[in-house]
Amino acid sequence: MRSGPAFAAGLFRYLPIVFLLLLWHMASTFHLVSTAVLPPLSSVLSSGYDLVSTAEFWDNTGSSMYRGGMGLLLAIVIGGALGIAMAWWKPIRYVSSPLVEIFYPLPKSALIPITALWLGFGDASKILLIFLGCMLPVTIGAFNGARGAEQTLIWSARSLGASRWRTLLDVVVPSALPELLNGARTALALSFILLVSSEMIVARKGLGYLIGFLGDGGNYDAMFAVVLVVAALGFFADRVYLAFARRVLRWRE
Amino acid sequence: MDSAVLDRAAAGGAQAANAQIVIDRLSHTYRPAHGRPVLAIDDVSLTVGRREFLALLGPSGCGKSTLLYQLGGFLPTETGTITVDGKKVQGPGPDRGIVFQHFALFPWKTVRANVMYGLQRMSLPKAEQERRAQEFIDLVGLSGFEDSYPSQLSGGMKQRCAIARTLAIDPEILLMDEPFGALDAQTRHLMQTELLAIWNRSPKTVIFVTHDVQEAVYLAQRVAVMSARPGRIKAIIDLDFDRRDPHLTKSKAFVDKVDEIWELVRGEAIKAQAGKA
Ligand SMILES: Nc1ncnc2c1ncn2[C@@H]1O[C@H](COP(=O)(O)OP(=O)(O)O)[C@@H](O)[C@H]1O
Ligand SMILES: [Mg+2]
Numbered sequence: 001m002r003s004g005p006a007f008a009a010g011l012f013r014y015l016p017i018v019f020l021l022l023l024w025h026m027a028s029t030f031h032l033v034s035t036a037v038l039p040p041l042s043s044v045l046s047s048g049y050d051l052v053s054t055a056e057f058w059d060n061t062g063s064s065m066y067r068g069g070m071g072l073l074l075a076i077v078i079g080g081a082l083g084i085a086m087a088w089w090k091p092i093r094y095v096s097s098p099l100v101e102i103f104y105p106l107p108k109s110a111l112i113p114i115t116a117l118w119l120g121f122g123d124a125s126k127i128l129l130i131f132l133g134c135m136l137p138v139t140i141g142a143f144n145g146a147r148g149a150e151q152t153l154i155w156s157a158r159s160l161g162a163s164r165w166r167t168l169l170d171v172v173v174p175s176a177l178p179e180l181l182n183g184a185r186t187a188l189a190l191s192f193i194l195l196v197s198s199e200m201i202v203a204r205k206g207l208g209y210l211i212g213f214l215g216d217g218g219n220y221d222a223m224f225a226v227v228l229v230v231a232a233l234g235f236f237a238d239r240v241y242l243a244f245a246r247r248v249l250r251w252r253e
Numbered sequence: 254m255d256s257a258v259l260d261r262a263a264a265g266g267a268q269a270a271n272a273q274i275v276i277d278r279l280s281h282t283y284r285p286a287h288g289r290p291v292l293a294i295d296d297v298s299l300t301v302g303r304r305e306f307l308a309l310l311g312p313s314g315c316g317k318s319t320l321l322y323q324l325g326g327f328l329p330t331e332t333g334t335i336t337v338d339g340k341k342v343q344g345p346g347p348d349r350g351i352v353f354q355h356f357a358l359f360p361w362k363t364v365r366a367n368v369m370y371g372l373q374r375m376s377l378p379k380a381e382q383e384r385r386a387q388e389f390i391d392l393v394g395l396s397g398f399e400d401s402y403p404s405q406l407s408g409g410m411k412q413r414c415a416i417a418r419t420l421a422i423d424p425e426i427l428l429m430d431e432p433f434g435a436l437d438a439q440t441r442h443l444m445q446t447e448l449l450a451i452w453n454r455s456p457k458t459v460i461f462v463t464h465d466v467q468e469a470v471y472l473a474q475r476v477a478v479m480s481a482r483p484g485r486i487k488a489i490i491d492l493d494f495d496r497r498d499p500h501l502t503k504s505k506a507f508v509d510k511v512d513e514i515w516e517l518v519r520g521e522a523i524k525a526q527a528g529k530a
Pocket of ligand 1: 293
């Protein structure tokens with residue numbers, strides 16, 4: 001019933017993207033830019049169409065998604081747990097916060113050669129890289145959220161018979177959740193950056209590798225198609241994430 | 254007159270024989286991470302009888318909440334002791350339920366889940382938990398809102414939910430920290446009447462913190478007046494009104510009592526203001 005207007009509203013919202021694609025199309029049809037710089041949209045789409053029917057493409061996509069998914073999952077679970085633990089136990093805070101402060105501003109791409117040196121060119125080095133590179137925004141969000149847990153809520157739980165451990169799970173964790181999930185969204189965006197750049201540099205598989213491989217081989221149409229695929233994946237991952245977060249936090253409405 | 258009142262306070266009032274809570278020379282100092290220590294309550298001794306309704310009255314900032322949090326076991330005790338039924342208070346426990354001014358409901362839980370929370374900690378059978386939760390939701394008049402989240406309720410309804418959550422675990426002692434302070438005048442009056450009705454039906458020991466003299470006189474059997482910070486017990490006044498009388502608050506005896514206690518509090522309120530300036 002509301003899908004008609006909602007669809008129209010969605011279309012309207014993404015009109016600038018349609019406009020941009022149109023601009024792209026016109027740029028090449030009217031020879032405004034050389035096709036060596038920007039291949040025509042139509043040839044990009046048609047080589048993209050050819051590409052998605054190959055097993056190779058899906059193999060690369062699958063391995064990228066596995067690496068990104070695993071790395072991100074570890075970053076969210078371990079990073080979130082660390083942030084909450086830092087808020088709840090002083091000793092953990094004293095040990096961890098200088099480390100967090102030092103590593104937070106470090107450009108995480110600097111870890112690409114290091115994780116490759118440790119774990120090679122396969123999945124493990126990418127998972128470790130994404131885990132390390134994406135965990136701090138989650139940790140900091142979880143920490144701030146948990147620190148902000150209302151004292152009277154903690155006291156209420158305690159006086160209703162909850163142990164300290166239960167209070168941590170039942171009050172501090174949900175209090176941390178809104179900011180933790182915000183950090184996780186940042187982590188999601190970071191994970192795409194790290195994934196693609198590390199695959200372009202040190203991998204034999206994955207969408208980033210495919211971009212580099214196609215580019216080196218001069219197959220620019222297909223290269224642009226893969227870039228579009230990565231952009232679309234990032235966009236959908238973010239939308240799905242937002243819907244998930246909204247559902248988890250529905251009590252706030 | 255003041256000294257006679259104080260003597261009685263020292264003796265622990267008429268309820269001494271029936272004492273349930275004994276606060277003995279309790280002080281509390283806050284030590285903030287930044288800034289200087291704050292002596293919030295100083296050398297407070299007070300005895301509360303079983304099933305007594307005691308109001309703790311004083312200007313804001315005098316240490317009422319601090320004293321209540323001490324009773325709740327939420328703050329460490331450095332000087333002095335608190336015993337409940339002869340046992341030293343050493344932490345929070347379900348024998349002492351608490352209701353906060355700003356409700357402190359779990360915002361991610363529905364009304365039912367909030368009320369169930371304490372029951373789930375008691376290892377009751379699930380069906381019994383649900384029955385008790387419903388009983389107290391009905392008692393406070395929240396039937397039909399079981400599945401609402403706190404953000405969907407009015408202030409009065411939130412406080413009803415918080416009261417139901419606390420009463421559901423049947424604590425012997427009910428600690429209330431300005432529970433109606435955040436409500437509009439009409440709702441506040443309604444809630445006061447309902448609290449008295451609940452207390453009459455199943456009397457518990459109630460320590461009710463307020464800065465509202467009329468509220469204290471209307472609800473309590475005894476009023477402990479606290480001095481400006483650092484809080485001390487300045488006077489204890491026994492009350493003996495028939496709360497079933499619908500015209501009570503307009504009777505001369507009631508109005509006079511409010512005036513008398515107001516005189517005691519006013520001096521402290523002025524001091525508290527001066528202390529802030
Ligand atoms: N966590 C705290 N740290 C430092 N000072 C505090 C803290 N909590 C309360 N105080 C101070 O202690 C005094 C008593 O506070 P409180 O018990 O909340 O008073 P009341 O409930 O009567 O308004 C006030 O002056 C207040 O500023
Ligand atoms: Mg207070």
